[in-house]
Each structure stands twice: as C-alpha cells, then as structure tokens.
Amino acid sequence: MTTIVLLAVTGLGLAALYFLAASGLTLVFGLADVLNLAHGLLVSVGAYTAWVTATSLGGSHPSTRDIAIAVVAGTAAGALAATVVEVTMIRPLYQRTFEQILITVGLSLAGVALLQIVWGTQPLTFPKPAWTATVSTIAGMAVPNHSLILIAAAATVLIGLTLFLRHTRIGLIVRAGVQDREMVIALGVNVRTAFTVVFAIGGAAAALGGALGGIYFGAIDPSQGAALLIFAIGVVIIGGKGSITGTAVAATVVGLLQQFVNYYAAAGAGDLCVIALLAAVVLVRPQGLAGGKTA
Amino acid sequence: MKSLLHRAWPVAVAAVLAILPFSAVDIPVLFDGPFAQPGTLQLLAMCLIFAGVVQSYDLQFGRTGLMSFGHALYFAAGAYPTCVLVRAGWPLWQAAAAALCAGTLLAVVLGAIALHTDGIGFAMVTLAFAQAGTLTITLNPAGLTGGDEGLVLNGPGLPAWLTGVTNTANLYWLALAYVCAAVAVVWLLMASPAGRIITGVRDDTRRVSVLGLNSYVVKLSVFTLSGVLAAAGGIVYVLTTGGVSPHVASTAFTLTLLVMVVIGGPGTRWGPVLGAVVYTYLDQRLTAVSGAVSVSPGTPGWLAGLLSQPLLLLGIVFILLVYFAPGGLSALRPRKSFGRTDTTPPGDFQKARRRVAKLRR
Amino acid sequence: MTGSLLQVRGLSVRAGSLQLLHGISFDVAGHGTTVILGRDGAGKTTTLRAILGQLRSSGSVCFAGQEVANMPTHALVRMGIGYVPEDRRVFPDLTVAENLRLAERDRPDYDRVYTLFPDLAQRGKQRAGTLSGGQQQMVSLARALLNDNRLLVIDEPTKGLSPAVVTTVTAALAAVARTVPVLLVEQNLQVVSELAHGAVVVNAGRLAWTGNTRALLHDAQLTRTLLGVAARRP
C-alpha cells in the first residue's frame, strides 16, 4: 500500500513536470502550428539559472529562502529568454511556420552545445535544502516533499492558465486561434501579440519545471531539457493540440503510467509504454483526448 | 546536347570520386593528407554516407512534404541489427539483409501509424517513435546493444577486404556506391510518373485525390522507401566507422539531417547531397581541429570549448542561413548553371504546406 | 459620393503550379451591393481572399484611395472591412457572446446586431458549434456588423440554409446595404436580384462580364452562357 502511494505521488510529481513543460508547447502549437524544439532549452535555462542562483546564495546547502529565490529567478529567466527568442527570431518570420521551426531546431542544437561548453557534459548536483529530500506524512502516508512541490506548482499554473484563457482578451484570442487562426486575423485581430505572450508564459512554465526538476531529480545536465521535451511532446499529442485541460489529463496519465510500469515491470518499460499509448491514441483519436478544446 | 551534358555530369562526378583513392593529390588546409591516405578517405566516406542518408530524408521532406523528426530510427535500424548479428557470428551479407528487412518492416508499421497525423503532428509522432528506439538501445536488452557505450563491429562473418586501415579504400567505394544508388533511386523516381504524383501530394493533396489516388498510400510508400534507403546507409556507416553508438538513433541525429537538407536546399537536385557533404566535413574537421588545439599549450579554454562543440557554431550558422539564404546553398547559385530545378523552389514549399493544411479544414 | 470604394486591377493568384486567378479587374461602388457571380470553382472565394490578403496575389487592390494589395489581413480589416467568410467559420467551442466579443473593435454596436438578429441576444452563453446553420450564419454576420465598417465582404451567406432563413438573411443584408457598401458572393439569383446593383461574373479564374445586375438577369441567353443556369424572371 505504501509503495502504491509512493509511486502515485512520485508519478504525479513527474506528471506535474510534464505538464509544466508541455503547457507552453501545446499553446504555441495550437496557436501558430509551430513545434518549438527549443522548448527543452527553456527548461534548461530555468534549471541552470536556478542552479547558479542557489549556489551563489547558499553554496551546496541553500536555505529555503535561497532556493525560492533561485526558482523565481529561473522562471523569470525562462520567460525572458522565451520573449527575446520570440521577438528577435520567431516574429520576423511571421506566418512562415516552416522557417520558424527551423530556427528552433538551430537554437536547440546550438543551445545544448553552449550549455556543454559552459557547464560541461556531466550532471551537476543541484543544491537544495534538506527538507526537500525528506517525506511529509499526510493522512498517515509518507509522501516525498519534492513531488509535493512540483504538484503544487503545476496545480497553480493549471489554475492560473485556465483563468487567463477564460477571462482575458488574449486568452480569448488564444482559444479562438487554436480553432481557426485565419478567421481570428480576418476579424482584425493582430495575433502576434497573443503569440508573444503565449510564448513567454510557456517559457516561464517550462523554466519553472526545469528549476523544480533540479530539486526532484537532484541533478541537472545539458540533455535533460531535450529528454523532458520528448515526453512533453507525447503529452501534447495525447492531450490534443492547444488544450490545457487535455494536457493536464494526458500528463497525469503519462506520469503515472511511466512510474508504475517502470517499477512493476522493468526500468525503461514505462517509457516505452508511454510511446505505445501515444501510438494507440494516434490510431484511435488522432486529434488527441481533447480534440480542439482549449480550456 | 544540353540534356546529354545534364545527364553526363553526375556520372563524371561519380567517376572522379571513384578514382580518388588512387590520387596522390594533397590539398593542404582542407585535408590532413593526400586523398589516398586512409584518414582522408575515411572523412570522405563519411561525407558520402551522409549524402546518401540526407538524400533519403529529402525524399520525404523536400519532395513529399513530410517532416519527420525520427529518420534516425531507420538509420539505426540498419546499423544496430547489422552490428549485433555480425557479433553473433552471422555472415555480413546475411546480417545486412536482415537489417534491411528490419528497417523496411519498422518503416511500414510506424509510418502507417504516424501518417494518421499530418504536419506538425506527424513530426511529433515520428519523434516519439524514434525515442522508443533510443530507449530500447540504451536499455541494452539482453546485453545486445551495448547500452550507452554502443558496440564495436567484429565477428568471424566480416570479410577481410572490409576491415583494417589498409582497406579503407574499399569502404570508401562502398560508401560511394551507396550514395550513387540512393541518389539514382530518388532522381529516377522523381523523373518517373510516380514522381509527378509525389509532387502532387506535396503541393495539393486534393488534386491527387481527384486522380483517384489515395495520398495516404503514396505517403506510406515514400516513407517506407526512404526508411529502407536510410537503413542501407546505416549498414554502410557501421562498416565504415567499425561500430555504432546510441547517438545515431537520437533526435539530435535527425535534426542534423534536417539541418543538412536545409543548408543544401530541400527538394532540389544537388542540394541535399551538397548540404550533407559541407556539414559532415565541417563537423568532422572542427572536432579534429579542436583535438589538436586543446593539446597545444596556451590555447584559451573558451576556444577549445568552442571547437569541441561544433554544434554551437553550426547551429548559429544554420540559423543565419535560414534568415539570409532561405533556399539553401543551391539557391545561392544562379538558376542557369544550376540546371533544371526538378520541383517548385523551396520558397513555394511552405505555401504548398499551408495550402494543404487549409484544404483539410 | 458616387465614386468606387474598391478598385481591383489585374488581380492574379497562383497556388504552386496552378494559376487560380488570371488578372481580374473590377470596381466596387461606394454604395449598394456589388455581387460576384460564377459557377462553382470559378474563383469567387479566391478573389475575396486575395483582396483581403489571405492569399498572396499580384496586381493592385485599392481601398478608399490606398493601395492595400498583400497588406496584412488584420491591418486591412481594421481600416474598416467586415468579412463574412464562406461556410460561416464561427468558433465552435466559443460561446456566441465570445464569438462577438472577439470581433469587437473600437466602438462595437450591439444594439444594431441584436435588432437585426434578436435570437442572438438570448443565446449569448450557448456554444456556437451547437447552433443551427442559420443561427451560425447570423453569428458570422453579426461579427461583421458589430463595428462601423466602410465595406462588408460577404461570401455566400445563404449557402445551405432553409428558405425561411434565406429570407431573414436577405432582409438583414438589404437593411445593412442601405448604409454600408457590400461586396457579395451569392449563387441564389433570387437573392441577387433583390440585393445587387453591380455584377461581376468570373469564369475559370477570368473576368467574364461586368455590368448591371438587372441587365444580366434579364438576358436569359447571357445568364445561361455565363452562369450555366436559366435566369429566374424576377
């Protein structure tokens, strides 16, 4: 029983990480038909910025306050990096989807190489306060704190994004744009602004995932972002293009499936199961679970 | 007369490449030694292999408008089984045949699933499938794939004329034969009536449907052929490098193929080959130069680091190319000397893609 | 003001190897309705989309004295164009109110819209995808009528609607056309004869005829050769 609870909570922690990485991806994909391959890099921007901040504030044993500042700094860096990339590199190629994707390909290759040059190819131990590595007792069950942090963060982002999509004009533009971008433009709406905002929000969420992922995994390395990106892409496909709710559901399914199968079958089998699930979804429901609904 | 020249000059290029191993010509800066030297031949063989693989990728990408992010998987499907089976004692030709079959089967099955999506969805699904390949390889099932370390090619079934430094020329010729075959298959296919259908699928799915053809079947056929050609490239690669590592199944590997196509010019006659040769050459040379530089004392650390990760420079150059030379290298040359473009120029490619997407609505 | 509001000169559109439009020229008057006629696949929708900048074109499009060919669609629309596309294109997962809210520009006039289509006022919270075809068409028209436009561009508003709804839509268009000039694509000749003054006939991507709608519809021979149908005598 305790094993099951433990697996469920760590699986949900993983799901939270996938959700954070996938939410920006799915909105960018839904709104502009762009697959942002540099999205994994934004995860790394968050992770490395948090690592540098935490290390310089508190060495290898930062306080809770230090780590909170580090996570905020990582998230801000992700939003900033995403905005800069969008405004300087993606936007000039407006409506040239294919070239936009190529730019993100170039960025992802060059970015990872840069991380390797600056911080080396080996994993760096992520500094964190001791309590993040221990467990809390909830209703008599021991649950790991690092998963709880991720779950809380993802839930907050989910609620925030849903409110944003439902109650702001840009959110309205995003929801409509996912369904029929050309028609949104034909109503006189400049979707570029909405796209920049979505890109920045997605970058922030991904970077938050990267920073908290450092706490969750205990270490960061340059290829972590790319690895996370692949599961985030799986979540986007399963959840349905442009759907935040679909992404949340898909992330939960993927995280739990992966964790349980990896434990009960064999390490790595869970990862393969996720891809098999993706293949099944593509065959049965190519538009994904949500099939076009955004929030 | 003109068309004779047009046909003759690819043959002439191949002929010149074929006699290179006999040549003592030494180009100082570009190569470390004369062409006949094993090191130089090895570098050229790598360029040729990638030229063939990139040609196979462009068959889907530039010619049919399918953007796969998982082409590496089919390359690996040629490389890994060959290596594993030869190590298990199979004769090379049997191992290679089995690997080709594996590549074909994988391409048919996974293509059949992935083609239920299109556009970016297709890119994502193929990427995920390739990831399944990488995972399987790194999991090292039954110790067969060697996990992260990869495998060294050895076994009794390996013919002597393909092993050892002295036989590098034979490997080079094998690579040359491969690239010629890959390029010939794609060119001949595109010049045939089937080529018109493929172009039709890329430009406007609806018109092909009017002809009573199912674009799904056309795409799956192209995807499979392309996968088989990539698998063949994987086999030649394993022989040339004498081993294989999980990198060849990775997304990054596919992305470099994409970069090579785009550098050259997708859907053009010489572009993919050109892009592959330029990129592979730079990649291999930069890495070699960085090795030499970092051992020499007094080199600033950042320079050594910069050179040890050629992808930083290549990635930046690539981004600049996308902005400033959108048609790739082949578009930089005046159309006339470049000869006939087989298809719509790449600029129209994006338009065609958008059009198809719109028709789907 | 009796001059023309929109001048189209030599408008051509290519799609890959296909030439969809071959240099079409016509004027849209500054008042009343100008209709584009032609058989299915003649290039009517393509013409509208090219004017709006949704398709890349060559040639000249002059709107209110300004060259607007290939201008970004959103900027052109903000100069005062209301667009009602073929097949309505409402956002099915948004509510009726949200569909309208998205179309709001400077000073949206909900009264005008709800006077014309009282049905929509009650259905604000309903998802547009669950509306009937006629109701969806009203949402689509309402999105264009919400703002003060200088020109309305309307593509086959009666396509696939029941006769009763066609009457409602026609009445609404007639009311609207009294204040705003309309460029209309319409296949229903009954509706055309009620609404349109000027007519432009396209055939296989080429201009086939321009002139007065009444002259066209009264000439049975002309109607048959141009549109392939017998004209209904109004």
Ligand SMILES: Nc1ncnc2c1ncn2[C@@H]1O[C@H](COP(=O)(O)OP(=O)(O)O)[C@@H](O)[C@H]1O
């Ligand atoms: N994006 C496109 N790509 C290729 N052909 C197109 C495209 N859009 C329209 N067509 C073709 O152009 C012709 C004109 O279409 P359209 O303007 O929609 O006709 P209609 O007069 O019925 O509105 C048709 O034959 C159609 O098949």
Ligand SMILES: [Mg+2]
């Ligand atoms: Mg039409």
